Amino acid sequence: MTIQWFPGHMTSARKKAAETMEFADVVIEVLDARLPEASRNPMIEELRKHRQRPCLKLLNKSDLADPAATQAWLDYYKRQPDVKAVAISCKKPGEVARIPSLAQTLAPHRDSNVKPLRLMIMGIPNVGKSTLLNALVKRKVAAVGDQPAVTKQQQRMDLGPRLSIVDTPGLMWPRIELASDGLMLAASHAVGPNAYIDEEVGVYLAGLLLQRYPECLEARYGLKAVETDAVGVVETVARKRGCIIKGRAGELDLEKASLILLNDYRNGTLGRISLETPETRQLLLQAAAAAKSEAEGGEGDGRQGPGSA
CATH class of the missing domain: 3.40.50.300 (P-loop containing nucleotide triphosphate hydrolases)
Incomplete structure (x- = not known):
């Protein structure tokens, strides 16, 4: 969603x-x-x-x-x-x-x-x-x-x-077409916290960091990026930072750990990180256009990006 x-x-x-x-x-x-x-x-x-x-x-x-x-x-x-x-x-x-x-x-x-x-x-x-x-x-x-x-x-x-x-006041638009845009905006604290679940956004961010900035995760949390996945990153953060749900027999608090990860990204503690480049943006728009064309016979998401005419 x-x-x-x-x-x-x-x-x-x-x-x-x-x-x-x-x-x-x-x-x-x-x-x-x-x-x-x-x-x-x-x-x-x-x-x-x-x-x-x-x-x-x-x-x-x-x-x-x-x-x-x-x-x-x-x-x-x-x-x-x-x-x-x-x-x-x-x-x-x-x-x-x-x-x-x-x-x-x-x-x-x-x-x-x-x-x-x-x-x-x-x-x-x-x-x-x-x-x-x-x-x-x-x-x-x-x-x-x-x-x-x-x-x-x-x-x-x-x-x-x-x-x-x-x-002028900050302006959003009525409908965010691309799911990844909403997740990037949430990760960067540009939308209200009532619009998303920290754990979902945290797992998304963890996956992106694993792909593009594994060294930042290794330096900050001491994990081996090649040995884990996005959920594993959040679980590692939970263990490293003592995020345990009380009364749940040691169950990890992934919501709290996700917020720690998000805040470390937002304030720059993780390092200098970009969530998109012109190249990744173009690939994203091409994939979205292809998916929409296949599902509806449409022609993309209506937003121009790098490489658009």
């Missing part, structure tokens, strides 16, 4: 975003550098293309992502029209300071007191939009939390006579 999460306030937030975009010059789309396409809301692209607005894609949390994968994503996005892409950490002021000048290159006609540059920050929940805004204005003007959907209202800030910024 695919994870779905679309809180009620997001319907009105989407409508408001569509109205606001009419008055924006550049859309700043904040993505999670560890899963750029899975964390890309297709509604944002639809809105900005309808308004013909250029986009500065920020691959945030790049300090947590695999540098090689991040570079591959930058190369991919830079081939798209009306798009610039940069990898940053919104917690590093020096990197954030580059953003206005980068955005300016996408709207060179907006650079005066009469025509100030108007930026609109968008993205899914918990990718760092509010942290970005606070860093840009150099003070706390937006609530920041480790839970998704902390921001629920738009707010506008003027950064001098030549620059204004609108921060």
